[in-house]
Amino acid sequence: MNGFALGPFLFSAERLAVLLGVVIVLVGGEILARRVDPRFSRWSYLALAAGLIGARLGHVLENASAFAAEPWRALAVWQGGFSLPWAALPVAIVTILVLPRPRLAAWGVATLAAGLLAWNTIHQLTASSQPQTPLPALTLATLAGPPLALAETGGHPTVINVWATWCPPCRREMPLLAKAAQANPTVRFVFANQAEDAATIRTYLARQDLELPNVALDASQAIPRHYGTLGIPITLFVRPDGRLAASHMGEISPEQLNANLARLR
Structure with a gap:
């Protein structure tokens, strides 16, 4: 937990x-x-x-x-x-x-x-006691593009950000995560929105001028249930083999983000 x-x-x-x-x-x-x-x-x-x-x-x-x-x-x-x-x-x-x-x-x-x-x-x-939980066998719809098979890492580390547009800490950290996704092309970033419809997400991203890869629609909030996490935002750092390396609860700072990315490398 x-x-x-x-x-x-x-x-x-x-x-x-x-x-x-x-x-x-x-x-x-x-x-x-x-x-x-x-x-x-x-x-x-x-x-x-x-x-x-x-x-x-x-x-x-x-x-x-x-x-x-x-x-x-x-x-x-x-x-x-x-x-x-x-x-x-x-x-x-x-x-x-x-x-x-x-x-x-x-x-x-x-x-x-x-x-x-x-x-x-x-x-x-x-x-x-940080469990090295494997990625769930989930296939999620995405905001743009084909469905995303979460467990198929392609041999790359994965960062999963669990978020929602109504969450103030999520909104504050989103520009940082968007820049990190662009600066780390060998890391798969997944932005798993919680139980919001596609129109709401598109409107928010357009207003904030944010370009995010792999915006997934976790309508049933399956990712938090799988990892047993509480609250949002949560940022999960997953090794290339699909095992959880670290998790961060709450708004993440650049130092914390960079330190956890370094652990994945």
Whole structure:
């Protein structure tokens, strides 16, 4: 499974792991504030804020060439993208300033370690349990051209984007995926629209001036059922042998897209 539903909210496995780690640090800070020192409450919030800002800044700097053309994307944190090692220094500075006594700092480090352990455990479990599901034996109608036999890869890797015209994250990522399809002719891109009619899809693509290869009509939403995915957009990365290599839930960033394409190669 690519995600978890908590009431009306849908989280990818990776983001749920981060959320759990954050909750543990905040709850731990409040417990320590009541039992050890009131400063732990302020420390937990400041340490998390400093760590997240440092990790995001590190990700942007590590991918400076990708952000150079669109610097505003540095603020697009909903796309994901954080580099954990860059969080260490700002968190250490906050800890030294707010918890100057070694005993207090040790309690803070222990709280952070508990949060990191929870995050890493869920992350590793969900990453290692990624099923290498084969492509389904589906033949889907397409917007233009003959029906598409999904399992016939022709020896090429496949990227399947599960989308709909009414989905805001789908619309935001579509230009990026369209460019990637043009730039990677040896990769088969399939844009599997979910339960919309051909006229609606054609109107949307014409208005957005988008040219997409292999726009497939998944009227019965068979692809999400086959892979057991939740929500859209979902981007599936499939090896030439038809086995699933990776999946990404939610809007995908250029860095994430390029990294997963590199895995397929």
